[in-house]
Amino acid sequence: MSVQAVDSTPANTPRRARGRPRKTLDERDDGNRRRALIAGAARLFRQQGFAATTTRGIAAAVGMHSGSPFYHFESKEALLAAVMLEGMQGALQRQNRALGALPADASARERLQVLVRNHFDVLLGPDSDFIPVMLYEWRAISALQRGEVNRLKDEYEAAWVPVLEALHAQGSLAADPVLARLMIFGALNWSAQWYMPPSGRSAKARARASLDELAGAALKLFLKDIGP
Amino acid sequence: MSVQAVDSTPANTPRRARGRPRKTLDERDDGNRRRALIAGAARLFRQQGFAATTTRGIAAAVGMHSGSPFYHFESKEALLAAVMLEGMQGALQRQNRALGALPADASARERLQVLVRNHFDVLLGPDSDFIPVMLYEWRAISALQRGEVNRLKDEYEAAWVPVLEALHAQGSLAADPVLARLMIFGALNWSAQWYMPPSGRSAKARARASLDELAGAALKLFLKDIGP
DNA sequence: CCTACCGATCGGTAGG
DNA sequence: CCTACCGATCGGTAGG
Numbered sequence: 001m002s003v004q005a006v007d008s009t010p011a012n013t014p015r016r017a018r019g020r021p022r023k024t025l026d027e028r029d030d031g032n033r034r035r036a037l038i039a040g041a042a043r044l045f046r047q048q049g050f051a052a053t054t055t056r057g058i059a060a061a062v063g064m065h066s067g068s069p070f071y072h073f074e075s076k077e078a079l080l081a082a083v084m085l086e087g088m089q090g091a092l093q094r095q096n097r098a099l100g101a102l103p104a105d106a107s108a109r110e111r112l113q114v115l116v117r118n119h120f121d122v123l124l125g126p127d128s129d130f131i132p133v134m135l136y137e138w139r140a141i142s143a144l145q146r147g148e149v150n151r152l153k154d155e156y157e158a159a160w161v162p163v164l165e166a167l168h169a170q171g172s173l174a175a176d177p178v179l180a181r182l183m184i185f186g187a188l189n190w191s192a193q194w195y196m197p198p199s200g201r202s203a204k205a206r207a208r209a210s211l212d213e214l215a216g217a218a219l220k221l222f223l224k225d226i227g228p
Numbered sequence: 229m230s231v232q233a234v235d236s237t238p239a240n241t242p243r244r245a246r247g248r249p250r251k252t253l254d255e256r257d258d259g260n261r262r263r264a265l266i267a268g269a270a271r272l273f274r275q276q277g278f279a280a281t282t283t284r285g286i287a288a289a290v291g292m293h294s295g296s297p298f299y300h301f302e303s304k305e306a307l308l309a310a311v312m313l314e315g316m317q318g319a320l321q322r323q324n325r326a327l328g329a330l331p332a333d334a335s336a337r338e339r340l341q342v343l344v345r346n347h348f349d350v351l352l353g354p355d356s357d358f359i360p361v362m363l364y365e366w367r368a369i370s371a372l373q374r375g376e377v378n379r380l381k382d383e384y385e386a387a388w389v390p391v392l393e394a395l396h397a398q399g400s401l402a403a404d405p406v407l408a409r410l411m412i413f414g415a416l417n418w419s420a421q422w423y424m425p426p427s428g429r430s431a432k433a434r435a436r437a438s439l440d441e442l443a444g445a446a447l448k449l450f451l452k453d454i455g456p
Numbered sequence: 457c458c459t460a461c462c463g464a465t466c467g468g469t470a471g472g
Numbered sequence: 473c474c475t476a477c478c479g480a481t482c483g484g485t486a487g488g
Contacts, residue, residue: 033457049367051279055483068457070484136364138421139277174448174455179437182422183415183449190414193366209407220403221411224452227402261473283467296473298468 034072036062042083042129050080050133050140080137081145087130088152091122095159108166109223115160117215119188124195124211132192157181172223184222262300264290270311270357278308278365308365309373315358316380319350323387336394337451343388345443347416352423352439360420385409400451412450 040061044053055076056066073079098118102111122131134149141149164181167173173180191214198210209217220226268289272281283304284294301307326346330339350359362377369377392409395401401408419442426438437445448454 047367049277049279051277052368054481056481065458066482067459067461067485071457076483139275140280175445179442179445180449182418183446186418186421187411187415190411190418193414194410214407217403217407218411221401221408221450282465284465293474294466295469295475295477299473304467 033062033064037064037069037072037079038082038086039127039129041079042087042133045080045083045133045137046129050076050137055079077141077145080133081141081149083130084134084137084141084145084149085152087134088149088156090127091131092152092156094118094122095156099159108163108170109172109219111163112160112167112223113215113219115163116184116188116218117211120191120211120214123189123192124197124214135189135192157185160184167223172225174224180222184218187218187221261290261292265292265297265300265307266310266314267355267357269307270315270361273308273311273361273365274357278304278361278368283307305369305373308361309369309377311358312362312365312369312373312377313380315362316377316384318355319359320380320384322346322350323384327387336391336398337400337447339391340388340395340451341443341447343391344412344416344446345439348419348439348442351417351420352425352442363417363420385413388412395451400453402452408450412446415446415449 037058041053041058044057044061055069058079059066059069069076069079073082095115095118098114099111102114106114122128134153138146160181161177164173164177164184168175168177168180175183195209195214265286269281269286272286272289283297286307287294287297297304297307301310323343323346326342327339330342334342350356362381366374388409389405392401392405392412396403396405396408403411423437423442
């Protein structure tokens with residue numbers, strides 16, 4: 001314990017240029033701080049909205065000082081765009097994985113079931129701040145950044161198109177597939193406004209349901225040939 | 229043209245105490261200025277979001293100076309609450325009128341058709357800034373104000389409950405009526421994010437449909453016994 | 457990534 | 473409802 005004092009540096013040649021204790025090695029540099037900023041920002045943006053969230057608040061949430069987020073991101077808006085891009089990339093990965101696990105001869109209804117269930121997971125499951133932020137803070141990013149996010153969103157939605165068209169062709173989905181897709185996404189996305197996980201305690205007990213139950217109810221609502 | 233110079237007032241006894249031209253009689257006092265503020269605020273809140281809208285911007289939109297909105301409203305938040313209350317009162321009136329025009333023996337499906345069509349009108353028709361603001365700026369008002377708005381919202385939604393339960397009982401609606409109501413409102417409310425009226429010019433041509441078409445597609449999507 | 461700071465903006469108020 | 477203004481906050485930066 002006291003041995004270390006032997007090789008202490010003279011006071012006029014300090015090892016550390018500035019007064020703060022240095023972070024341990026695995027907290028330093030990396031992209032970890034950047035990722036922490038994105039995750040913290042996602043949570044605050046979702047809770048308070050983009051405009052009502054301060055960059056100071058984000059910094060504090062990840063243990064930084066007020067100016068430090070700007071070392072990692074050009075602007076508050078760039079941080080929002082990163083949240084959206086990260087969210088869409090993750091959602092797309094999970095969707096591709098879920099579809100890939102399906103047998104090649106899976107029916108259109110089975111495919112829709114997987115798409116809907118995965119979408120609820122993306123919206124309401126663990127680490128689900130990103131997509132709600134994307135959905136509800138659309139106005140706050142520039143047209144350029146919107147374009148990037150849109151490309152991913154189009155790819156995400158493209159997987160739904162053949163499924164809905166097949167269901168329409170076989171009579172399981174009566175509405176025009178384009179309008180049906182818009183309304184189905186509405187029905188699902190809106191859940192971010194009212195859903196509370198079964199573990200939470202709240203007055204709105206009726207709104208508590210597992211994600212499996214939600215997906216089941218959605219399919220019953222949209223498809224003709226599913227009974228009660 | 230030049231005759232009017234005869235009865236001009238001497239410069240040292242000005243008729244007007246302050247330098248600005250006085251408003252004409254029917255623009256003065258009344259609750260008209262208050263209503264103008266609510267309508268202007270609704271439009272800006274919808275376009276830019278509550279937090280990103282400045283009270284100065286609202287004042288300018290209705291031809292006032294920066295401090296004047298605070299003569300009519302205690303705070304920016306109170307103005308938002310007024311927008312929401314005004315919107316819900318109007319929506320409720322229109323819904324009651326639409327239901328009242330129905331024959332007493334109207335079927336559950338006819339009732340749902342009227343409710344859905346009216347809801348699209350409230351969301352997307354003329355003067356439709358209020359309800360989208362209410363839907364998307366929920367977080368920004370205090371719990372107290374939320375309570376007032378919630379009472380109207382509950383009354384609005386209460387009209388849907390027996391209709392959906394009847395449809396469920398007769399097998400037209402397979403899903404649990406409570407979850408069905410939440411998802412149906414989601415499908416409809418989401419249209420505020422993508423719908424553009426048929427008159428507008430834009431790349432998203434597919435999204436253009438009349439409100440009648442939207443209501444028709446919605447019923448086809450939700451009800452079992454409606455064919456293509 | 458911290459320190460110290462700036463310039464602009466914003467909600468709100470006094471006083472008429 | 474205007475004029476003039478304040479106090480606080482906020483995004484962002486320089487310089488290390």
